[in-house]
Amino acid sequence: MMRPSVAARPRMRLPSGGFFFCFAVVLGFFVMYANIRFFSPTLSSHPMDMANAGGGEDDMDVSPGIYHSWKVFKTNYEEMERKLRVFVYPGGHRTPKRLAGKYASEGFFFKNVRESRFVTLDPDHAHLFFLPVSCHKLRGQGLSWEGITNGFGDYVQRLMIKYPYWNRTLGADHFFVTCHEMGMRATEGVPLLVKNSIRVVCSSSYNSGYIPHKDVALPQVRMPFSYPAGGNDTITRRTLGYWAGRTNSNIRSALTTVWSDDDELDIQNSRQNGTRGKHNKFYGAKFCICPGKSEVNSPCIADSIRYGCVPVIMSDYYDLPFNDILDWRKFSVILKEDDVYQLKRILLNISDEDFMALHQNLVKVQRHFMWNTPPMKYDAFHLVMYELWLRHHVIKFAPFEAPDYSNLD
Incomplete structure (x- = not known):
C-alpha cells in the first residue's frame, strides 16, 4: 500500500496556545546555553574571566606555560586561602592616604592585608606576624636613615617585651614590607630583622643585602596606571x-x-x-x-x-x-x-x-x-601572601618546657 504524499497527509494542529508554548521552551534552552557559554569558567577563554571563576580543573587553561607548575601552584594557593592567618601587631602605621606613585606597592599591601580574610585577632592562631611600620612614611616625615633605624628598632624591642611570639622563633615568623630603598638600608641597622625576619622588599638585589629564599621580592608597581593595558597589538x-x-x-x-x-x-x-x-x-x-x-x-x-x-x-x-x-x-x-x-x-x-x-x-x-582594593584572587597581593605562605612552612618552633629536676638527688 502506498503512503500518502506529504501534501495529502493531514496536518497536525497544536492546541490553543501551543505555538507560543513551544517557542518559549526553545527560547529558554537558547538562553540557558548562552549563559553556560559566556559565564562558565570551563568555556570562557579570556584570562580575566578565568581569574575570578573560583576554581575547577579548567583553571589550568588560564595561562598555560607561564608557571613552573600550575597544578602545584593552584593546590598550594587554595590551601593558603583556606588556612593562612596573619596577626597584625598594634601601633605602627595605618594605610597611607594616597596610594599612588612608584612606591604605591607598600601602601597597597598595608591596606590589602587589613581588608583580607587572612587577618586574625588571636595571635595564638597566627602563622605569621606583620610588623606594620612604613619606612616610606617615616621617610616622608623627614626622618634620617638613623632615625628610621632607631624607630624601627624601638618598635621591635617593645614587641619583644610585651608579646612572647617574637622570642619563640627569634622573629623568623615575622615580616615587614618596604618598597623604598631608604627603608631597606635603615632596617639593616636592626640585626634581628636582617638575620631572621622575612623582609618583603622592592630592593631585591643580592648586592643590597637581600637574602633569597628568606626574603620576598615585592613587585614595584607605579599606581594608578594612566593608560589601558596593552595586548594583542x-x-x-x-x-x-x-x-x-x-x-x-x-x-x-x-x-x-x-x-x-x-x-x-x-x-x-x-x-x-x-x-x-x-x-x-x-x-x-x-x-x-x-x-x-x-x-x-x-x-x-x-x-x-x-x-x-x-x-x-x-x-x-x-x-x-x-x-x-x-x-x-x-x-x-x-x-x-x-x-x-x-x-x-x-x-x-x-x-x-x-x-x-x-x-x-x-x-x-x-x-x-x-594591586586592587579590595584585593582580588591571583593579584599582586595574593601572590605576595603565597610567597609568605611558602616561607612559613620552613619555620618550626617548640614551646619551651622547664626541665623536671624532681627525680634528682
Whole structure:
C-alpha cells in the first residue's frame, strides 16, 4: 500500500496556545546555553574571566606555560586561602592616604592585608606576624636613615617585651614590607630583622643585602596606571627596543653610551631628554629594556608588563618577583649585564614566532602585577601572601618546657 504524499497527509494542529508554548521552551534552552557559554569558567577563554571563576580543573587553561607548575601552584594557593592567618601587631602605621606613585606597592599591601580574610585577632592562631611600620612614611616625615633605624628598632624591642611570639622563633615568623630603598638600608641597622625576619622588599638585589629564599621580592608597581593595558597589538609594535631613565648605574651608563644613537633601539637618558610621550613608547616597542640599578628595583618591569612590551631584564643580582611561581623565561628576556654590548643582535635573533609567544604570555601575567582594593584572587597581593605562605612552612618552633629536676638527688 502506498503512503500518502506529504501534501495529502493531514496536518497536525497544536492546541490553543501551543505555538507560543513551544517557542518559549526553545527560547529558554537558547538562553540557558548562552549563559553556560559566556559565564562558565570551563568555556570562557579570556584570562580575566578565568581569574575570578573560583576554581575547577579548567583553571589550568588560564595561562598555560607561564608557571613552573600550575597544578602545584593552584593546590598550594587554595590551601593558603583556606588556612593562612596573619596577626597584625598594634601601633605602627595605618594605610597611607594616597596610594599612588612608584612606591604605591607598600601602601597597597598595608591596606590589602587589613581588608583580607587572612587577618586574625588571636595571635595564638597566627602563622605569621606583620610588623606594620612604613619606612616610606617615616621617610616622608623627614626622618634620617638613623632615625628610621632607631624607630624601627624601638618598635621591635617593645614587641619583644610585651608579646612572647617574637622570642619563640627569634622573629623568623615575622615580616615587614618596604618598597623604598631608604627603608631597606635603615632596617639593616636592626640585626634581628636582617638575620631572621622575612623582609618583603622592592630592593631585591643580592648586592643590597637581600637574602633569597628568606626574603620576598615585592613587585614595584607605579599606581594608578594612566593608560589601558596593552595586548594583542603586536602589529603596531615597530620599534625593536625602548628604554628611558637615569644613568645611575654602570649598566645604565653602558646602555646609553652604546645604543643612544641607534636607529632601531630607542634608548634615552631621561635626565637630558625628559620622559614626554613615554607611554606611547611602551605601546610602540616590541621589547622594553629593564637595566638594573645600584640599590633598588624600578617600576620599569611592571610598566612593561602592563603595556604589553616584553621586558628585557639586565641584572646579575636580582631576584624577580614571584620567581617561585612564574617561569619568567616564558614572557621576558633575561640577560646578563655584559650582554649590553650584544643587545641589538640578541633581540634581532628572536624570531617573530618566539616574540608572539612571549607577548601572548605577557598578557596572561598582567593580573599578577595589579594591586586592587579590595584585593582580588591571583593579584599582586595574593601572590605576595603565597610567597609568605611558602616561607612559613620552613619555620618550626617548640614551646619551651622547664626541665623536671624532681627525680634528682
